[in-house]
Amino acid sequence: MRVGLFITCLTDTYYPRVGAAVVAVLRHLGCEVRFPTEQTCCGQPAFNNGLLDEARPLVANLAGVFRDDEYVVSPSASCAAMIGEHGPELFSAGSEPRRLIDDLASRMFDFTSFLCNVLKADPAPWIDGLKLDNAAFHYSCHSRPFVSPETAVERIDRLLGGRVTPLERFDQCCGFGGMFAMEYPQISGAMVEDKVQCIEASGAKTIICDEAGCRMNIEGALHRKGMDVRVVHTAEVIAEALGLSLPEGT
Amino acid sequence: MTQSSAFKQRIAEAIADDRLHRAVLSATVERDDLRRAEWARLTDVQGLRELARRIKDHTLDNLDRYLDQLITSFERLGIHVHFASTAEEARAATIDIAREHDCLHIVKSKSMLTEEIHLNEALEQAGLEVIETDLGEYLLQLDDDRPSHITCPAVHKDVAACAQTFTEKLGTPYTEDPPTLVKIARKALRDAFREADMAITGANFAVAESGTIVLIMNEGNGRFCVHHPRVHVAMMGIEKIVPTLNDLSVMLKLLARSATAQRMNIDTHLITGPKRDDDPDGPEHMHVIIVDAGRSAILAGRYREVLRCIRCGACLNACPVYRTVGGHAYGGTYPGPIGKLIAGLLSNYDHGVELPAASSLCGACLDACPVKIDIPRMLLNMRADAIGRSWENRAKSRLLRRAMWAMRSPLRYEWGQRLIRTLMRMKAGRDGWLRRGFGPGRDWTAAQRDMKAPARRSFRDLWKKGEIR
Numbered sequence: 071m072r073v074g075l076f077i078t079c080l081t082d083t084y085y086p087r088v089g090a091a092v093v094a095v096l097r098h099l100g101c102e103v104r105f106p107t108e109q110t111c112c113g114q115p116a117f118n119n120g121l122l123d124e125a126r127p128l129v130a131n132l133a134g135v136f137r138d139d140e141y142v143v144s145p146s147a148s149c150a151a152m153i154g155e156h157g158p159e160l161f162s163a164g165s166e167p168r169r170l171i172d173d174l175a176s177r178m179f180d181f182t183s184f185l186c187n188v189l190k191a192d193p194a195p196w197i198d199g200l201k202l203d204n205a206a207f208h209y210s211c212h213s214r215p216f217v218s219p220e221t222a223v224e225r226i227d228r229l230l231g232g233r234v235t236p237l238e239r240f241d242q243c244c245g246f247g248g249m250f251a252m253e254y255p256q257i258s259g260a261m262v263e264d265k266v267q268c269i270e271a272s273g274a275k276t277i278i279c280d281e282a283g284c285r286m287n288i289e290g291a292l293h294r295k296g297m298d299v300r301v302v303h304t305a306e307v308i309a310e311a312l313g314l315s316l317p318e319g320t
Numbered sequence: 321m322t323q324s325s326a327f328k329q330r331i332a333e334a335i336a337d338d339r340l341h342r343a344v345l346s347a348t349v350e351r352d353d354l355r356r357a358e359w360a361r362l363t364d365v366q367g368l369r370e371l372a373r374r375i376k377d378h379t380l381d382n383l384d385r386y387l388d389q390l391i392t393s394f395e396r397l398g399i400h401v402h403f404a405s406t407a408e409e410a411r412a413a414t415i416d417i418a419r420e421h422d423c424l425h426i427v428k429s430k431s432m433l434t435e436e437i438h439l440n441e442a443l444e445q446a447g448l449e450v451i452e453t454d455l456g457e458y459l460l461q462l463d464d465d466r467p468s469h470i471t472c473p474a475v476h477k478d479v480a481a482c483a484q485t486f487t488e489k490l491g492t493p494y495t496e497d498p499p500t501l502v503k504i505a506r507k508a509l510r511d512a513f514r515e516a517d518m519a520i521t522g523a524n525f526a527v528a529e530s531g532t533i534v535l536i537m538n539e540g541n542g543r544f545c546v547h548h549p550r551v552h553v554a555m556m557g558i559e560k561i562v563p564t565l566n567d568l569s570v571m572l573k574l575l576a577r578s579a580t581a582q583r584m585n586i587d588t589h590l591i592t593g594p595k596r597d598d599d600p601d602g603p604e605h606m607h608v609i610i611v612d613a614g615r616s617a618i619l620a621g622r623y624r625e626v627l628r629c630i631r632c633g634a635c636l637n638a639c640p641v642y643r644t645v646g647g648h649a650y651g652g653t654y655p656g657p658i659g660k661l662i663a664g665l666l667s668n669y670d671h672g673v674e675l676p677a678a679s680s681l682c683g684a685c686l687d688a689c690p691v692k693i694d695i696p697r698m699l700l701n702m703r704a705d706a707i708g709r710s711w712e713n714r715a716k717s718r719l720l721r722r723a724m725w726a727m728r729s730p731l732r733y734e735w736g737q738r739l740i741r742t743l744m745r746m747k748a749g750r751d752g753w754l755r756r757g758f759g760p761g762r763d764w765t766a767a768q769r770d771m772k773a774p775a776r777r778s779f780r781d782l783w784k785k786g787e788i789r
């Protein structure tokens with residue numbers, strides 16, 4: 071299977087280790103992975119703030135960049151959904167860019183959905199290697215277009231051998247929301263505070279969270295409080311179990 | 321003060337109020353959990369939601385026809401029909417009805433529409449006595465307070481606050497025992513009912529084919545309102561119509577479950593006309609005031625689906641922002657996700673233009689909405705409407721435009737990435753974290769969280785160097 075990797079700005083800049091893990095796991099499962107460096111942003115920051123004209127060329131760029139890949143996989147469901155859910159409506163029906171973006175939308179997945187829905191991966195090879203004590207799961211809101219909260223829990227259960235429990239209010243937003251976190255820091259801050267309280271109450275030492283934005287938010291609040299809790303992407307956990315991950319802090 | 325800084329101030333006040341936060345969080349989480357459990361008990365909740373959506377959409381698409389039918393049905397039953405295109409007309413019509421029938425003492429059952437048009441103040445100014453009879457609303461009226469939730473108006477008050485109000489305003493001995501508090505209210509309200517000559521209610525639904533007004537509640541107050549007083553005035557928005565009693569049954573099934581996780585409310589009144597000759601009780605005169613107040617403008621535009629709302633409050637309970645700030649912070653009649661939409665839409669953006677940005681677009685509201693209003697999508701559209709309308713928005717849009725311009729070229733993207741990395745890593749501590757951000761990052765770190773500095777090398781750097789295997 072030929073897969074194009076859509077890295078997304080935040081993962082590219084802040085969490086290269088997640089990108090490396092995605093590549094390693096996909097290759098381990100027999101995918102041929104390509105990373106076209108002409109990719110930039112999906113335009114979500116503009117789109118989410120009503121600036122459709124600014125989002126349009128960015129979506130169109132990605133449609134061109136990934137034109138020939140069988141599948142396009144992103145560590146982030148949020149950016150994948152920007153293309154899949156919102157991308158098409160930015161272009162008038164019947165136009166050439168619309169055709170391209172419709173086509174891309176049908177091939178676009180976040181890593182975990184790709185693993186479960188397309189590859190239908192058997193977790194047996196990594197189950198024994200999982201280093202997961204006291205792990206809890208946070209559901210990222212923007213994965214909604216791909217997976218409901220309930221199914222996400224079942225999925226994580228299957229992929230990670232039932233070693234992860236959902237946090238209390240696991241599907242309540244952590245308060246990230248892109249520009250929202252900076253525009254309404256008080257609300258956003260109070261929301262992540264609630265998330266951290268749920269983490270504290272769970273006693274978990276590892277939080278599984280697939281979105282880079284949510285992760286920055288939750289990690290930021292944990293760091294300010296001096297709490298020693300690790301936040302990781304599903305791909306990192308699997309890559310670690312397979313002995314394929316880059317060193318921590320890369 | 322700009323609307324948006326006034327909003328921020330209300331948010332700050334709400335967040336500083338720990339008692340409020342605790343009361344709202346626990347009540348909303350509990351209600352949301354109960355609703356989900358009750359929904360799960362239905363054989364096909366998704367099918368039912370879809371059916372409800374279609375009923376509402378069909379009605380809205382043919383609203384002129386169903387309004388005609390409804391009015392004909394009302395008139396056939398001897399119900400007097402009034403049409404108010406503005407809030408002011410609705411208030412005036414109510415006062416006129418009271419005068420026409422020589423009414424002085426009014427009892428009210430809970431109605432968001434009457435809150436929206438500020439009816440009580442107008443009635444009082446016209447020399448009429450008006451008493452709210454829903455327990456929560458009664459309490460708020462005693463306190464000169466406003467509802468902060470659509471279906472649970474006093475959710476922002478804990479028991480101690482209620483107890484205090486009763487002692488202060490009614491002079492009864494202090495107690496925090498809910499049954500005793502209810503008894504106190506019941507006694508006061510019974511007197512009000514005995515004296516009342518006019519009742520004002522809202523209407524949860526109005527059935528076009530039969531002219532039936534449907535009132536849903538959980539306290540006995542509704543029954544007293546519609547049985548004893550001589551005159552009954554029901555006030556309804558134009559969007560409250562359902563075509564048939566069959567359609568109504570679908571709505572009822574969803575409303576009770578979504579609002580309060582009940583299969584049916586304790587009281588579901590189907591009122592079809594005033595007292596008939598052989599009826600033992602009921603009002604001699606019945607009036608319905610059909611209110612537009614900005615709704616037909618919504619109907620005509622791209623936000624039509626917000627008129628599907630059946631005011632169940634489920635989106636409020638599910639919303640993490642509502643859970644955090646409560647209802648008063650929104651500054652209007654309708655709080656929560658649906659409030660963020662209709663505040664601006666009903667007022668043609670006279671107010672509420674800043675509300676749609678105060679959302680993480682998490683989508684919990686859409687999951688909770690029984691009639692599947694795509695609230696996140698509507699919020700996005702309204703954000704587009706808000707562009708350039710305030711200096712805060714102009715600053716944000718300018719910043720985003722610049723960033724998106726940079727993103728249009730891979731080269732600029734990479735240089736931008738390098739610049740940000742260098743700057744942030746310079747300001748970061750040895751552990752790679754910033755305690756105080758700069759630029760827009762200042763707001764990030766102001767909210768009790770640190771900011772991560774970019775990784776030493778980006779993914780693309782690693783890829784280009786062949787270090788990704």
Ligand code: SF4
Nearest residue numbers: 629630632633635689
């Ligand atoms: S928008 Fe939907 S969930 Fe919210 S109050 Fe209206 S009907 Fe209920």
